[in-house]
Amino acid sequence: MSIEKRMLARELKLAAARPGDIFKPMWFLMLVISMVPLALSPDSALLADIGSAMIWVATLLALLLNTEHLFQSDFSDGVLEQWLFLDRPLAWLVGLKLIVHWLFHVVPLICITPIAGLMLSVPTDVLIALLMTLVVATPALTCFSGLGAALTLGSSRSGILGVLVMMPLFVPVVILAAGVLIRATDGSEILPLIALLGAFSLVAATLVPIAVSAAIRLNIGGSN
Amino acid sequence: MIFEPVSLNISQVSCERDDRLLFQNLSFALSSGDILRVAGPNGAGKTTLLRMIAGLFEVQDGVITIDQEPLSDRRHQVLYIGHKPQVSRDLTVIDNLKFLTGFDEPIVKQALIDVGLRGYHDSLVKELSQGQGRRCALARLWCSEAPIWILDEPYTALDITMVDTLDLKINAHVAQGGLCLFTTHQPPQSLNFETLELGCVD
Numbered sequence: 225m226s227i228e229k230r231m232l233a234r235e236l237k238l239a240a241a242r243p244g245d246i247f248k249p250m251w252f253l254m255l256v257i258s259m260v261p262l263a264l265s266p267d268s269a270l271l272a273d274i275g276s277a278m279i280w281v282a283t284l285l286a287l288l289l290n291t292e293h294l295f296q297s298d299f300s301d302g303v304l305e306q307w308l309f310l311d312r313p314l315a316w317l318v319g320l321k322l323i324v325h326w327l328f329h330v331v332p333l334i335c336i337t338p339i340a341g342l343m344l345s346v347p348t349d350v351l352i353a354l355l356m357t358l359v360v361a362t363p364a365l366t367c368f369s370g371l372g373a374a375l376t377l378g379s380s381r382s383g384i385l386g387v388l389v390m391m392p393l394f395v396p397v398v399i400l401a402a403g404v405l406i407r408a409t410d411g412s413e414i415l416p417l418i419a420l421l422g423a424f425s426l427v428a429a430t431l432v433p434i435a436v437s438a439a440i441r442l443n444i445g446g447s448n
Numbered sequence: 449m450i451f452e453p454v455s456l457n458i459s460q461v462s463c464e465r466d467d468r469l470l471f472q473n474l475s476f477a478l479s480s481g482d483i484l485r486v487a488g489p490n491g492a493g494k495t496t497l498l499r500m501i502a503g504l505f506e507v508q509d510g511v512i513t514i515d516q517e518p519l520s521d522r523r524h525q526v527l528y529i530g531h532k533p534q535v536s537r538d539l540t541v542i543d544n545l546k547f548l549t550g551f552d553e554p555i556v557k558q559a560l561i562d563v564g565l566r567g568y569h570d571s572l573v574k575e576l577s578q579g580q581g582r583r584c585a586l587a588r589l590w591c592s593e594a595p596i597w598i599l600d601e602p603y604t605a606l607d608i609t610m611v612d613t614l615d616l617k618i619n620a621h622v623a624q625g626g627l628c629l630f631t632t633h634q635p636p637q638s639l640n641f642e643t644l645e646l647g648c649v650d
């Protein structure tokens with residue numbers, strides 16, 4: 225079996241063994257969204273105005289929640305250091321792990337956002353724009369939070385630190401996505417901004433695994 | 449399986465960690481058939497030395513080569529088992545080994561029988577006892593094609609039968625032209641090894 229197939233088989237089995245890691249962020253997202261009308265106002269015109277932005281932020285937080293420990297258990301079990309002995313560049317293996325993580329932990333989040341949109345009576349065209357921004361922006365967000373997770377591997381209880389370190393990289397993605405949502409509400413052209421977000425994700429998916437692998441090596445070198 | 453002759457050269461390696469000098473100008477060479485036990489008191493740098501040779505800890509001073517080539521090019525010839533569990537708790541014994549070794553089910557199952565884990569292949573690692581978990585990690589030695597074995601405290605948590613089984617396996621490995629480095633505080637009786645004593649730096 226090739227190393228890639230072995231990696232994929234392992235990630236699938238790990239995802240199946242830890243269903244909570246998939247469902248907890250989904251619960252979190254639905255919980256935040258269902259609290260908004262209670263805390264703010266049940267006025268559907270108001271909710272429709274701010275709903276898409278609320279969903280975007282809640283999805284971002286849910287994503288951070290399930291990515292902050294991306295490499296933690298492999299690191300503390302000592303399996304991560306065994307990756308270095310496989311006959312493949314570490315950055316390539318990290319890239320595979322990030323892709324699988326996005327498929328199994330982030331795509332389910334995106335899939336339930338239409339329900340969240342209905343709960344906040346977000347108009348259909350804005351909802352479609354919201355889904356498009358999430359699909360093209362979350363690969364970049366996953367990469368950045370994975371980098372935060374890798375940088376802080378060595379320190380215990382590091383979750384929030386990794387998020388803080390990566391905050392400056394999240395900001396441009398959030399601003400671009402907000403731009404898309406505002407334009408969608410106005411009914412103006414959104415594709416240029418979506419393309420820009422997609423470019424952001426592509427660059428992140430190409431470069432971040434290299435940075436993550438450097439961070440992992442650094443932390444493995446400092447541990448016993 | 450007989451390995452190609454392999455040589456491991458450590459020359460003038462020094463290590464300082466957290467402002468403490470662990471060892472200085474350490475030089476030795478190992479070749480096919482050698483077994484080296486790295487000994488020394490706790491904190492003498494045994495694990496650090498093994499991790500350096502395995503390429504997991506950066507060599508700050510000195511050179512380590514395998515067959516005159518830098519370590520990073522020959523990594524797949526090294527099998528390193530550290531004192532972390534080396535296996536994922538949430539996966540079954542067999543899935544862990546299939547991932548780590550790349551071998552198919554029959555070979556991995558045979559390795560599990562050899563280490564006394566017959567009937568445990570579908571158990572999750574977190575359901576095993578400490579010693580069984582260790583056996584699971586060591587089962588990789590039974591399906592390894594790497595000539596250089598680096599074992600950090602391989603005897604920890606093992607019962608007497610398994611200690612003997614492991615000694616036999618190490619002997620068989622070096623007889624095939626492999627080489628083995630390990631650390632332990634209880635020198636094994638049935639192995640013919642050299643000892644490198646660390647912790648003599650003032």
